Structure formats: C-alpha cells, structure tokens
Amino acid sequence: MAKVIWMTGLSASGKTTLAKTLQKELGESCISLDGDVIRNMFYPIGFSKKERDTNIGRAAYLAKILSPFFDTIICSFISPYEETRKMVQKKVEGVKVVYIKCSIDECKRRDPKGLYAKAITGEIPHFTGISDPYEEPNFPDLVLHTATMSIDECVKKLKDLLRDDTESV
Numbered sequence: 156m157a158k159v160i161w162m163t164g165l166s167a168s169g170k171t172t173l174a175k176t177l178q179k180e181l182g183e184s185c186i187s188l189d190g191d192v193i194r195n196m197f198y199p200i201g202f203s204k205k206e207r208d209t210n211i212g213r214a215a216y217l218a219k220i221l222s223p224f225f226d227t228i229i230c231s232f233i234s235p236y237e238e239t240r241k242m243v244q245k246k247v248e249g250v251k252v253v254y255i256k257c258s259i260d261e262c263k264r265r266d267p268k269g270l271y272a273k274a275i276t277g278e279i280p281h282f283t284g285i286s287d288p289y290e291e292p293n294f295p296d297l298v299l300h301t302a303t304m305s306i307d308e309c310v311k312k313l314k315d316l317l318r319d320d321t322e323s324v
Contacts, residue, residue: 157222158317159247163234163292164255165284166270167262169301169309170231173255176310177229184226188214190233202281204236211239215246222247227317235289251316254295259284261302 160177162170171189178187193214200206211234218228234240244250262284263271274282281287297316299309 156248157225157228159218159222159228159230159250160253160313160316161234161240161243161250162229162231162253162255163240165257165259165262165289166233167265167267168255168257170255172306173309173313174229174231176306177313180310181227185229186221186225187229187231188217189231193217207235208239211243215243218247233283235283235287237290237293240292251296252292253297253299253313253316254292255301256298257301
C-alpha cells in the first residue's frame with residue numbers, strides 16, 4: 156500500500172509546487188493528484204461546501220484505488236474543512252495530513268492565476284480565504300511554513316515524514 160500525503164492549504168500556498176518537486180525526486184513510484192486536475196477530470200463541479208466535499212471524496216477514492224500501484228501518492232487539495240479532512244483520514248488508510256501554511260497576504264501576493272483579485276471583486280464566488288472559510292487543521296502530521304521555508308527545506312521535511320512513517324511500520 157502506498158504512503159499517502161494529503162496537502163491542504165490556501166490557493167497559492169505552494170501545494171502544487173511542493174507536490175511536483177517531491178514527485179520528481181521520488182520518481183516513477185510516486186503519483187501526484189492535484190486539485191485543479193482532478194476537478195476537471197470529472198463532470199463540472201462548483202465550489203459550494205457540498206461540491207467541494209464531493210470533489211475531495213472523489214480524490215480520496217482515487218488515492219485509495221491507486222494505492223496498490225504506487226509507493227507514494229501526493230494529494231494537493233485546498234480541502235478547507237476539517238470535517239472533510241477527517242473523512243479522508245477514515246477512507247484512506249495511513250494518510251498523513253500536511254498543512255501548507257501561508258498567510259492570506261502572501262498568497263494574494265503570489266497569486267499566479269489572478270484568482271484572489273477576481274475573488275475580491277466578487278467575480279469568483281465561494282473562494283476559500285475570501286468569501287468562504289479555511290479551517291486550519293487541528294492536528295496535522297506536519298506543518299510547512301512556505302513563506303519562510305525554502306522548497307528544498309519543505310521537501311526534506313516531507314521526505315522525513317515519509318521515512319518516519321516507513322520506520323514505524
């Protein structure tokens with residue numbers, strides 16, 4: 156069974172960047188499931204709480220069925236609700252929740268897709284951190300402060316988490 160890392164955090168906090176970097180370092184035995192990609196794989200879905208929960212449920216199911224075929228599965232999803240992350244922990248055995256912590260101001264500054272600007276003007280409804288809440292994880296397995304840590308430092312911590320998980324088995 157694969158080791159599953161579930162990265163949660165605001166848009167532009169660094170989830171996808173870290174996932175891609177870690178996947179590249181781990182090689183072919185690793186797969187990355189990205190929120191934007193998974194959202195577009197299935198029928199169109201919105202951003203209400205119910206729709207977000209549905210999308211996260213899809214991703215958890217996909218991680219579970221892919222688990223026998225990979226050593227590591229990295230899931231990068233905003234997943235803003237604690238209740239939904241707990242559902243993931245029940246569905247996906249041994250999943251490690253990693254909080255990609257970054258201030259809203261830093262995320263707005265980065266904003267590679269211009270989404271925060273659109274959300275602030277109301278062009279994008281249900282935007283996490285602006286018009287919808289983000290509930291910080293109560294007990295994540297790891298917290299990465301991407302505004303103050305380098306990508307290399309973050310990836311090292313992720314690899315340490317994977318190694319620690321292997322050693323405890």
